[in-house]
Amino acid sequence: MTTKLIKINNNRGILVDNNSDTVVVMLGGFERPTTTKKKFKALADKLLLSSFRFDYSGVGLSDGDFSGTTISSMKNELKDIISELKKLNYKKFIAVAHSLSACVIADMEFEKKILIAPALNQRDLLRYWFSLSVSKKIKPNQAVNWQSYGGYLNEEDFLKDCTREDKMTKQNHISSAYFLENKDKDYSGFITNIDNILHIHGDKDDKVPLESLTIEFSASIIVKNGDHDLERPDMIDKWIDKILNFLQNNL
Numbered sequence: 001m002t003t004k005l006i007k008i009n010n011n012r013g014i015l016v017d018n019n020s021d022t023v024v025v026m027l028g029g030f031e032r033p034t035t036t037k038k039k040f041k042a043l044a045d046k047l048l049l050s051s052f053r054f055d056y057s058g059v060g061l062s063d064g065d066f067s068g069t070t071i072s073s074m075k076n077e078l079k080d081i082i083s084e085l086k087k088l089n090y091k092k093f094i095a096v097a098h099s100l101s102a103c104v105i106a107d108m109e110f111e112k113k114i115l116i117a118p119a120l121n122q123r124d125l126l127r128y129w130f131s132l133s134v135s136k137k138i139k140p141n142q143a144v145n146w147q148s149y150g151g152y153l154n155e156e157d158f159l160k161d162c163t164r165e166d167k168m169t170k171q172n173h174i175s176s177a178y179f180l181e182n183k184d185k186d187y188s189g190f191i192t193n194i195d196n197i198l199h200i201h202g203d204k205d206d207k208v209p210l211e212s213l214t215i216e217f218s219a220s221i222i223v224k225n226g227d228h229d230l231e232r233p234d235m236i237d238k239w240i241d242k243i244l245n246f247l248q249n250n251l
Contacts, residue, residue: 006052008084010064011077013054015088016044022092022111023085024247026053027078029099029119031169033060039116039231042240043096048248050090054081058172066172070181074104094247099208099228103182107190113197114243117228119208120191120215122182128212130158146209159183188215198246200239202226219246 002017014035024047028034034053044051056074058066082093095110102118119125131149134157135142144152162179191197199217201210207228223230223238230239 005061006084008054008081009077010057010062011054011081012061012063013052013081014044016047016051018048018050020049021090022049022094023090024049024051024094024096025078025081025085026051027074027095027097027101027104028055028059029101029117031059031066031171032098034098035061037098037229037231039098039229039236039240040096042236043243046240046244049094052081052085066169067175068177069174070178071100071103071187072181074101075108078104078108096243103185103187106187107192111196112247114200114246115197115217116200116230117202117205117208118199118213120187121212122185122187124186125208125212126162126179126183127153127155127158128209130161145206146211186214188213191215194218198243200230200243202228202230202235 004015006013006015012035026034026040026044028037033055034040035055040053044053055062056069056077057064058069092111094112095105096114096116097105097118098116099119102115102120103122105113106120128146128149131152132144135144135152138152162183163176165176167174195218197217197219199220200223201220202223203210204225205228210222221239221242223235226235230236
């Protein structure tokens with residue numbers, strides 16, 4: 001096994017070469033690094049297959065400007081990475097995608113896919129997240145969930161908010177491009193081969209509620225009391241061996 005840092009355009013990632021012709025490409029969620037996230041490191045350490053965990057532009061170890069991030073830009077970066085990995089003689093590709101990255105790979109071909117807390121239903125999730133921000137200003141002490149958020153949703157205000165150019169995330173500015181791209185999209189409709197997908201979700205995920213999904217997966221692991229990141233040691237213990245079995249069997 002050899003481990004090295006690789007730079008592809010703006011993206012930096014950590015390649016763990018286990019002398020396999022299959023590589024597991026790991027993709028983080030919105031504004032979240034993959035190179036330093038515990039769940040991806042834990043999975044890479046246990047895999048018998050090679051793995052490459054990388055950060056999108058403007059995130060973690062990578063260069064570039066995060067503000068222009070869209071699903072399309074993330075997909076283009078992933079395609080470039082796969083092209084470079086093919087030059088290193090990897091023949092088969094598996095994807096492990098957290099949250100927003102599930103949208104990136106929805107219509108892409110992989111040997112297998114692991115979707116962790118997939119934020120596929122962008123259309124409704126964007127409205128949910130917008131309504132949460134509104135509710136915090138109106139009733140900061142009142143909990144709002146997937147069932148009740150509609151009471152705080154004003155569609156006209158939401159659409160206007162999508163066009164704002166002064167938005168900030170926890171760490172970056174972000175343009176309207178991401179919101180305008182996704183305000184009417186549910187990426188579940190792009191998924192064609194459901195049998196090669198393993199879905200993992202926490203039943204207490206309040207960032208991407210399990211109820212947001214409009215697709216039913218044939219193979220799912222629902223983590224009891226699991227949150228969005230599923231990264232606490234006791235939560236990792238509930239899914240990591242099942243992922244390993246799914247990834248390494250029948251290749």
